[in-house]
Amino acid sequence: MGHFRRPQGGRQLVVMPGTAQKNLLAQAMLADLRQQHPARPLDVMTPTGLAGLVSRFVQVDQTLNLPEPNMGWRLYWRAGIEMQGKNYSHAWVLPDRFKPALIPALANVPERTGYRGKYRYSLLIDIRLPRKDLHPHPADRYRALAWDIGEPLPAIKPLGMKVDSEAQQELLEQHQLTLDKPVLAWCPGSLHVLEPARHRIDPVQQQSFLLQALEQGWQIWLFGSRHEQLEIEHLLSQMDARLKSQLVNFVGQLSWEQVVDLLSLAQLQVGQDNPLALLGCACGVSVYLPVQGELPERTQGLAPHLGAEWIQLDQLEQKLGEL
Template sequence: MHYRILVVAPAWVGDSVMAQPLYQRIKQYRPDAHLTVMAPDWTLPLLERMPEVDATLRNPFGHGALKLGKRWQLGRSLKRKFDQAILLPNSIKSALVPWFARVPIRTGFVGESRYGLLNDIRTLDPKALPMMVERFAILAEPGGKPLPRPVPAPHLTIRPESQQAALKALGLDLDRPVVAFCPGAEFGPAKRWPARHFAELARRLSSQGYAIWLFGSSKDRGETEAIARMAGVPLVDLAGRTTLAQAIDLLSLAHLVVTNDSGLMHVAAALERPLVALYGSSSPEFTPPLNERAEVVTLDLECSPCFERNCPLKHFDCMEKLGCDQVEAAIARTLTKPPGTPASPYIPVAAV
């Protein structure tokens, strides 16, 4: 008999990637576990590339939507189908379906005072668990047990036929080594390296023989179009032209990824691509790229990380003053770092 676990997954792409070490630990501890992940449609391509996930369940509820009646209906349809539920979001709403389903063990952090809805309640110690991935992974442990470290890194499984299908669908080739730029950040502008900096870096890398592919959703088209316009060299703008599944497969072919702190950064890290991650308003100590060959570049200013969507001081120095020379130096480090090199703490660079 399988031990049936339902995981209520996060809605963000990056958080979905960082949940995989939890799934790895579950399978390590319970080889008999059958793992079903309840997630929004847009994250399903990630779950399809995680071998630990046995089944998925579509989460039909949009961000902020209560829809109590529909949650009750879904919960009742799942009654007696699971032995345990693990909730990664901290909201009351995310706890309703497992409670309506009367799942015997309902595990998660207190969050929004979810007493009663959960019966295996954990209290978060942010100092003991400074990283998001650790906060997810510890939910595989019995209550009160410390987190065994190191936490395994996410790893997405890619099929060569899917890579070839994505190349064909987008009319792409690999005649030159590809550098992928991920200039978007769903959270807000304060996490985005300016378009003119990306454009300058594109010029430099293009002159060295690299092909530049720009990735993002349709919401990032304004940013990618500005980069292409200012760069003045041939670029491939894929923003809004790919599905997430195609973006994952194409990113897996990149020689290097240069990215803001975003969902695609975590995807690229889980694909084990050499990458340079640019941080301004967010913290590499909280959500770093989980990849031994990653280089983090941050000015580490007194005002950062502020975790704001827009710069509250209006100057945006944390990204404006982060120049191409600093990023090129990080590129040189990551491309000469052999696979298997132990991860090292990030080193802030000096503002110029």
């Protein structure tokens, strides 16, 4: 198939998905665009609640507000009209819905790429079909949009996150933290996750591992979203009081930007295959996903594709002494 004639100048625009997990998966696609056009500005549109997270992607030059998925089409229409004349030459629409595709079409972006969706034929120029047989991982399906049809995808390179050193130091002082001991980021997550991430170790085993980490000189920072707070509190209620008193609990207390600044200080991250695991990979942390029983294939799950590793608990305990 012939190659599309892409404009050589102008800004690039990516309309991002509506969840933190999908935004983190799409970062690899942004890295591919940056690799192909390092001198061209790359802007993204994302919902307001995720703007802080996406603004920390090292590939992003500017973050724009994307209306929430449940908002009316008039807001999407207005957003597109307001973007006219901004010198965008190419836009990629990652959500497969109608309303996000309205924005670059109304902004008169000359080239618009995205997957086929309902009523989108008049809104997109370069319409693709998702090939789950070629790209079973969702990150690769996003990445395929950055390359010509049928072009093989290169290996994923380290993604990277922007860290605000001043804000990072303020957080350390606010929470009276020091870095005299190595940091283990514990992200137990929720029980409501997909296979194979659901096979996490039970509370007794987790407690034994965490106590061993404390004895070996690690400090443990506990991360989780406000949606996971009740489940994590229930998990902590089953654990030893001495262990709980030595944990630094950030669950439900931090913004995405603050999580980036603190998580980037960790040497090791242990938890589930969830958005925090994806974020840890982007921050360059060694991310391990402990499971019970047989190890899943590396191709299973989300974060292992981006650098995380499934691991048995006894192997993880050995890692404590190696790092």
